[in-house]
Amino acid sequence: MTLEELQALAEKTRAAAAVAGRVVRVCQGTGCHSAGSDTVQQALARETKERGMGEAVTVMRVGCRGLCASGPIVSVSPDNLLYRSVEASDAPELAASLGGEPLERLRLPSDSPFFARQKKIALENLGQIDPESIEDYIAAGGYTALLTALASMAPAEIIQQVSVSGLRGRGGAGYPSGLKWGTVAKAAGAEKYVVCNGDEGDPGAFMDRSVMEGDPHRVLEGMTLAAYAVGAKHGFVYVRAEYPLAVSRLRKAIRQAEQYGLLGDKIGGSDFGFKVELRLGAGAFVCGEETALMASVEGQRGTPRPRPPFPAQAGLWGCPTLINNVETFANIAPIVRRGGEWYAAIGTPKSKGTKVFALSGRVVHTGLIEVPMGITLREIIFEIGGGIPDGKKFKAVQTGGPSGGCVPEKFLDMPLDYDSLVSIGSIMGSGGMIVMDETSCMVDVARYFMDFCTGESCGKCVPCRVGTAQMHRVLDDITRGTASEGDLARLEELCDMVRNTSLCGLGQSAPNPVITTLRYFRDEYEAHIRDKRCPAGRCRISQEAAA
Amino acid sequence: MSPAAPGVVTFVMDGKDVSARADQTVLAVAREHNVAIPTLCALEGLSTVGACRLCLVEIAGSPKLQPACVLKATEGLNVSTRSERLDKYRKMIVELLLSERNHVCSVCVSNGHCDLQSLAQSLGIDHVRFPYLYPSFAVDASHARFTLDHNRCVLCTRCVRVCDEVEGAHTWDVMGRGIRSQVITGLKQPWGESESCTTCGKCVQVCPTGALSEKGKSVAEMRKRRDFLPYLTQMREEHA
Secondary structure: OOHHHHHHHHHHHHHHHHHOOEEEEEEOOHHHHHOOHHHHHHHHHHHHHHOOOOOOEEEEEEOOOOOHHHOOOEEEEOOOEEEOOOOHHHHHHHHHHOOOOOOHHHEOOOOOHHHHOOOOOOOOOOOOOOOOOHHHHHHOOOOHHHHHHHHHOOHHHHHHHHHHHOOEOOOOOOOEHHHHHHHHHHOOOOOOEEEEEEOOOOOOOOHHHHHHHHOHHHHHHHHHHHHHHHOOOEEEEEEEOOOHHHHHHHHHHHHHHHHOOOOEOOHHHOOOOEEEEEEEEOOOHHHHOHHHHHHHHOOOOOOOOOOOOOOOOOOHHHOOEEEEEHHHHHOHHHHHHHOHHHHHOOEOOOOEOEEEEEEEEOOOOOEEEEEEOOOEHHHHHHHHOOOOHHHOOEEEEEEOHHHOEEEEHHHOOOEOOHHHHHHOOOOOOOOEEEEEEOOOOHHHHHHHHHHHHHHHOOOOOHHHHHHHHHHHHHHHHHHHOOOOHHHHHHHHHHHHHHHHHOOOHHHHHOOHHHHHHHHHOHHHHHHHHHOOOOOOOOOOOOHHHHO | OOOOOOOEEEEEEOOEEEEEEOOOEHHHHHHHOOOOOOOOOOOOOOOOOOOOOOOEEEEOOOOOOEEOOOOEOOOOOEEEOOOHHHHHHHHHHHHHHHHHOOOOHHHOOOOOOOHHHHHHHHOOOOOOOOOOOOOOOOEEOOOOOEEEEHHHOOOOOHHHHHHHHHHOOOOEEEEOOHHHOEEEEOOOEOHHHOOOOOOOOHHHHHOOOOOEEEOOOOOOOOOOOOOHHHHHHHHHHHOO
């Protein structure tokens, strides 16, 4: 398919949609789906059909709208109506209201801060298009960037735009994407690979999952642009097998793109060809680490290896390999379409663009959000997130999952970017954000994350394998009230050692939740150890220990 | 100073200038100069994995420590193989290993001939500050000639590598994760039932501890013979 054919198809699909009348979009994101949105969609389709609205109303599934706490979410356009917590039993009433007075009982104000404060780039199609329809994606401007680039941009120009955009890796470490792409492009090698890391594994994180499930073509388009830019012919999407819907959507999307000539040989009539395959992870957190991921793609045991050599020099089967995560690739098409300058105008001096976060824990509006870099945590938690429920008091917010840290109240007004978070001991991470109120015990939180790391350590290097187990043991003792002051000193020693000597990022960052809670909530540790008391009242200190 | 010839580099190790071939590791150069860097997973003749982290060295201008067994000698590199910090970390790593499984030297076939024991002695470890984890691990004595005692295993994967890279059998591998990892034969069959094992015994000889031993050896009788490895390596290089 050429650019002209693509534009004609987009035009045709848009024209068909324009005369279709009302569109009822039912969110089928993870949260809404588990709240029963598929039965809601069926009920709405049945009701509208029975009312003879078949021609005038289209009921369709869409990807995650973000406000998971109020799911299932249903939207009606062109009326710009949003409904929350819709159940199948609401379908007759909702169907009857179409074209008439809105159903106030379930209505969600479209101008609520949850939506108004966000800026959507990576998620712009989520909640708008049918994830299983390539025509929908094309009608929304999809694949225009790819075919335009193939027709009129040199690979170096694409890398130039990505560099100018200031985009940094959204997987967590924030490595400048343009620099990474440039390195792979310059690396010598006849065979090169592009890999998309969809092995999202932080507890409570579902950013990449939502993108893969809600807009799979966006990921493929980003990967194909990357392949053209660095000179790769083959790509892999590494998805964890626990995301079956993402797997089936991606598989379908690859097939559709191949049928339209947007993947495979001679893409868009050019000489450039690119093939994408899926690889399923078997549930190991460490496989999100790039060298472990590559070992797993190669069919080996998923354990990391020392870097250098970096994947850009020697990656898959020893060939130069570009690895980015799902969200990074989701930002590529808009950057190429609108130019790097446009993207660079958003965000802070060193962190450009937007970031997707999975807001969870003790916050009113849990869900998926995309916000400009430089926003404050206070805005995220109290404006977008609607604050802490049940009149409780905010205590800390955990960013970056098991590799991140707990941020106390005094940093809530700090503009959020990669570097500011590192400066206070946490990391941006892939975008998990867990809000905690006064009922959370910070020692218990540290213990929880260490339990996670102990279980997910691959066992290859000694500091991570045994060090995390020993740290977990100390934290467990503290929460039981059986630890001594000496244990605390030993814990700090272990944090330093595991951080500095572990082989990969998993071990190197595993102490972060402990280090930050020790830095900002040391009094809670001391209360458990000295007074045999849990200030939050969460830990069960044994009577024996307290005596 | 004239530029170094192609393929040869000079760098600084512990404040002294040393020369090296560009394909040499810092560990190999250190050994040439009788600079002692503790190692456990590394063994000449086997691929390097950088897993035990004992050979970590400091690099001037870099916050990250790098394993000397993997780190290539490069022009202008400035490494320190000893420091108070490195000594502390190395000690802690060996202490962690001793706490991980059930290392009881006094009843071990390798007592007196054990790499882990020697490491502990050379690093001045007279007690372990971390609580012993006392895991429950089995002994596999199903093989006619050898015994596998998981209680003594440090997961260095020397057995896995020698079996795969030198013997070519790949009988050994690792299963599980974290502290529940263990070396296995075949698809976790008893060793004696493994169809791929050639009974060559290379795994036993490269094992740093008493985890792999010959049957019939009593306490302190198991001396490992590793001469075959440098010999085979040299032969392979010469006839490559």
